[in-house]
Amino acid sequence: MEQWKKNLAVLWIGQFLVMGGMTMIMPFMSLYLQSPRIGMTDEHEIATWAGIIFAGNFVTAFLFQPLWGKLSDKYGRKMMLLRSGFGMAIVMALMGFATSPWHLLLLRMVNGTISGFNPAAVSLVSINTPKEKMGFAMGTLQSGGIAGTILGPFLGGLLADAVGYRPIFYLTGISLFAASTLAYFVVKERFDRAQAAAKPAVSIIAGFKQLSGVPQLSALFAVTFLLQFAMIGPNPLMPLYVQRLHGTDVNLAFWAGFVSSAAGITNMVAAPLLGRLSDRIGQAKVLGISLVGAAAMFVPQAFAATVWQLLLFRLLQGCFLGGLIPSVNALVRRFTPDGMEGRAFSLNSSMLSLGNMIGPIVGGVISGWTGIGGVFLISAVLFLINAAWVRKTLVAKRPASREA
Structure with missing residues (x-):
């Protein structure tokens, strides 16, 4: 092997x-x-x-x-x-x-x-x-x-x-x-420690400024944040939403758990398949399609009339979500300057943690104003804005980038 x-x-x-x-x-x-x-x-x-x-x-x-x-x-x-x-x-x-x-x-x-x-x-x-x-x-x-x-x-x-x-x-x-x-x-890792040590020391703040100055990376970091924000935000509210659709009958806890994890199930299956597809048609194209598709699947969730409808759209959404993080990671590697890959992926991970922190809080506040359905609709709008940002920075300009 x-x-x-x-x-x-x-x-x-x-x-x-x-x-x-x-x-x-x-x-x-x-x-x-x-x-x-x-x-x-x-x-x-x-x-x-x-x-x-x-x-x-x-x-x-x-x-x-x-x-x-x-x-x-x-x-x-x-x-x-x-x-x-x-x-x-x-x-x-x-x-x-x-x-x-x-x-x-x-x-x-x-x-x-x-x-x-x-x-x-x-x-x-x-x-x-x-x-x-x-x-x-x-x-x-x-x-x-x-x-x-x-x-x-x-x-x-x-x-x-x-x-x-x-x-x-x-x-x-x-x-x-x-x-x-x-x-x-x-x-095993290909890493030349002597070569890395010979490079000029760059502080965390300076490295952050350098990476954030690359517009493609800023758009990709935003995708990671919004993905966690939009997916984690509705999760604490999901049992209440399922209860509204399903009633207080038996197996409520089962349905709440199943609906909450449904997108993750299809995400797990779709991620390697969409990753392989992105190797053929390009990561930026798969990322853009996945963002629009995931946004579209938020809308019917807001208007679901039965728990089966909610479950169906969560499963379909997971298929699009499977194309986001793999494409983001591949593109982060592509647009990151040599020798700064670790910083770039760590900043991307920080955006993920930030989404985990803020998502449930903001989701709860929004639901108090608009109801649970409003959380899905606002998530859809944020995904579409991010899709336009990605198109502008990754597709339209197509600046020279490192292909390794």
Whole structure:
């Protein structure tokens, strides 16, 4: 097997375990706070702490990703990959020893601080994959993260019933440690550390200014932010929307969970296929079509009359969403100056974390003004604006870019 394929296979497993581990704990976080060892009882206090603990990871991840991106350009992506993987394995295991909500919040913030497995993996794959296979590699890598995100909550719920809450943290830590060990022995990177060290030192702020000065990258970062903003924003409201459509009959929780994860299911399947298509017709074209298609699927969701209609349009939307992140990652690689790939992908990851933080908050505010349907319609408008921006910066001008 060619080395780039070995890298892709191992990092797919890593992406699956990292995203699965991060989402596995969320279904029972509020229940974990009620466990005898932590002992919280007030429902409002529990809900508040659960939300703060969930957000803590994204706050520090947003702040520290550019630092790890800078270091990855200087010392190598594999080193940052292993730093993040082994570090998160330790932090996840330590969560099992928490005795107060403060312990969990601090550990989640530490986890966000040392995170960076995803941008390091994307950067490593993008640099070590043949140009003609870039879309396929990005799509395949994306499918691993999506699979973990979808299956994580499901597996977390099953394990919580089977072995209790605390062992899940230990099992997650062991899984991350095993994936990082596998990456240590199998993943190979083409990286000249002496050449990287010889380049002039550029501060994080200066690097950000340099990258943000590339209009194509600004448009791509906006795609990443809007994708998370638009998809995460309606999620806290989805159970209420499903309840309105389905009523309070049996299996309400099942339908709410199924509808929430529906777009992720088709996203996971479509990402490698659209990535392969982008290798043939161009990433910019697939990105533009996917943005318009995803925007179009938001509109009927706002006017769905039954839960089956909502489910159908969520599944169709996932097909278009599968073309976004792989195309963005391939284009970020294309337009990023040599030697700054780690910074670029880390900034892209920061935009993802920002969307995770802001999406639910703004979605809740908008729903208070316009109703839940208004959240979908505003998301559609934002996607269309971004599609026009992408067309203007990536398609219309077509400036010279690095093809590697």
